[in-house]
Amino acid sequence: MTQAAAAPIGVATVRHTRVLVIGAGFAGLGMAMGLAREGRGDFIVLEKAGEVGGTWRENTYPGCACDVPSALYSYSFERGDWDGVRARQPEILRYLRRASEKYGVRGKIEFGVEVASARWDEAGGRWHLVTTAGEEYVAQFLVAGTGALHLPKTPKVPGATTFEGTAFHSSRWDHSVDLSGKRVAVIGTGASAVQLVPEVVGKARSVQVYQRTPPWVLPSREWLPRARGSFAQRVARWGTYWGNETLAAGLNGHPALTRPLERRARRHLRRQVSEPRLREVLTPDYRIGCKRILRSNTYYPALARPSTEVISEPIAEIRPEGIVTDGGVLRPVDVIVYATGFRVAGSLARLPLVGRGGVTLQERWQRDGIRTHLGISVSGFPNAFFLTGPNTGLGHNSVVYMIEAQVRYALRAMDLVDREGARALDVRRDVQDAFHDDLHARLATAVWSTGGCSSWYVDGRGTNHSVWPGFSWQYRWRTRRVRRRDHDL
Numbered sequence: 001m002t003q004a005a006a007a008p009i010g011v012a013t014v015r016h017t018r019v020l021v022i023g024a025g026f027a028g029l030g031m032a033m034g035l036a037r038e039g040r041g042d043f044i045v046l047e048k049a050g051e052v053g054g055t056w057r058e059n060t061y062p063g064c065a066c067d068v069p070s071a072l073y074s075y076s077f078e079r080g081d082w083d084g085v086r087a088r089q090p091e092i093l094r095y096l097r098r099a100s101e102k103y104g105v106r107g108k109i110e111f112g113v114e115v116a117s118a119r120w121d122e123a124g125g126r127w128h129l130v131t132t133a134g135e136e137y138v139a140q141f142l143v144a145g146t147g148a149l150h151l152p153k154t155p156k157v158p159g160a161t162t163f164e165g166t167a168f169h170s171s172r173w174d175h176s177v178d179l180s181g182k183r184v185a186v187i188g189t190g191a192s193a194v195q196l197v198p199e200v201v202g203k204a205r206s207v208q209v210y211q212r213t214p215p216w217v218l219p220s221r222e223w224l225p226r227a228r229g230s231f232a233q234r235v236a237r238w239g240t241y242w243g244n245e246t247l248a249a250g251l252n253g254h255p256a257l258t259r260p261l262e263r264r265a266r267r268h269l270r271r272q273v274s275e276p277r278l279r280e281v282l283t284p285d286y287r288i289g290c291k292r293i294l295r296s297n298t299y300y301p302a303l304a305r306p307s308t309e310v311i312s313e314p315i316a317e318i319r320p321e322g323i324v325t326d327g328g329v330l331r332p333v334d335v336i337v338y339a340t341g342f343r344v345a346g347s348l349a350r351l352p353l354v355g356r357g358g359v360t361l362q363e364r365w366q367r368d369g370i371r372t373h374l375g376i377s378v379s380g381f382p383n384a385f386f387l388t389g390p391n392t393g394l395g396h397n398s399v400v401y402m403i404e405a406q407v408r409y410a411l412r413a414m415d416l417v418d419r420e421g422a423r424a425l426d427v428r429r430d431v432q433d434a435f436h437d438d439l440h441a442r443l444a445t446a447v448w449s450t451g452g453c454s455s456w457y458v459d460g461r462g463t464n465h466s467v468w469p470g471f472s473w474q475y476r477w478r479t480r481r482v483r484r485r486d487h488d489l
């Protein structure tokens with residue numbers, strides 16, 4: 001049972017539990033529900049915000065939705081009553097809230113609690129976690145569901161601070177600003193921009209879209225079955241999953257297989273944009289899949305409107321009244337939306353974990369590079385598990401599928417510790433190195449390395465720490481068992 005140890009007056013209470021989960025987004029909640037569903041009630045979830053949902057709580061920009069069909073972008077054990085094929089942000093947030101209540105994990109979440117540090121105590125075989133408020137938690141297992149896409153990346157454009165209008169990042173949408181009648185600039189043309197631009201053009205007087213690299217945009221299929229019954233949802237889930245999986249071969253070393261997709265995207269562009277000059281500006285010059293493939297039926301029509309201007313010259317500076325491009329043209333604007341993505345590289349390394357021998361995760365990864373086993377465990381950090389860890393993102397399918405594989409793996413690892421009568425399990429360094437070498441050999445021929453683009457998947461040194469280079473079922477297969485021989489116990 002979770003319990004508070006007796007503490008002398010004036011000393012913060014120490015909370016003891018078996019499993020500490022950090023974060024209450026899709027991953028952390030998935031872990032908590034996994035524990036609850038197996039009847040392991042001895043856990044606590046720490047969440048720095050005041051509500052569950054993670055990225056689906058933070059991103060509230062107009063048009064925010066999931067571009068993966070909901071039948072797949074949801075827990076396999078908890079169907080949702082989705083209004084459409086792809087759920088919008090409020091619906092996903094409601095789904096997560098409801099699921100957290102249904103599985104009895106909401107009462108286990110401590111909101112407004114931010115982790116300051118977590119240290120592995122070798123003698124006691126426990127993680128000691130301290131919060132920014134000075135509270136202490138002690139647990140046998142630590143699970144980090146802290147996500148990768150939550151630190152907004154706003155470019156340092158000269159003069160940006162002199163701007164006299166309103167400026168904000170897409171993930172920090174300022175709902176107090178009424179865009180009606182305003183001149184709005186959107187910087188960036190990634191997954192967020194593709195969703196928000198069509199909404200903004202419907203309100204604003206004019207919209208300037210600053211495009212550095214054109215994305216590949218596929219039509220969004222709306223003919224998928226509206227799966228309401230549980231059988232229908234299972235069929236939709238299965239069909240969508242395997243449909244998406246076929247793309248993985250093309251992304252991973254077989255470019256010929258993605259050519260039909262490129263043709264489809266070009267056809268989509270031709271159908272939706274009749275003006276040749278705009279079409280040219282919107283045509284990508286790198287291989288599809290190198291950046292995230294986007295899906296929209298409304299993005300190109302929004303750009304083709306007379307009130308929208310797509311600007312492909314680089315931004316030179318921002319002045320109090322607007323944006324100046326390299327050619328020296330000043331375009332006045334009232335609002336600037338930075339749809340410029342997130343600081344991803346090493347986001348996990350920012351977790352203040354101190355493992356065996358007093359080495360921090362950051363020190364370890366600075367010295368050896370980012371190395372994990374299956375993106376879930378790191379040698380020298382016993383009984384710690386990472387969800388959506390390095391190289392477990394997907395360019396072709398639902399990350400929730402990966403999360404469920406990771407949750408299951410963490411649960412089986414806990415079983416192994418119990419079965420062996422051990423206190424801790426630590427993945428062997430040579431096992432981790434072998435996994436790492438194989439992973440990066442496969443990444444060398446994948447589209448993210450060879451496709452001729454730069455993307456957030458790849459860091460400044462050209463290393464991909466984001467994407468799983470293969471079929472997601474292969475990941476599921478590799479994480480199906482926790483092998484005793486791969487670990488020191």
Ligand code: N01
Nearest residue numbers: 065066067155188189190191192193212213292339340341
């Ligand atoms: O960010 P991004 P995002 N000057 O990094 C441009 C997930 N997501 O928020 O391509 C000018 O993709 C940058 O240009 P370039 C999903 O995993 C999921 O859109 O680098 N432009 C790019 O166009 C996604 O991949 C959903 O040349 C600058 C854009 O800004 C991830 O979040 C929905 C610039 C950034 O695109 C991030 O998507 C939304 C500069 N200085 C997001 N700096 C789902 O539906 C950057 N850019 C599940």
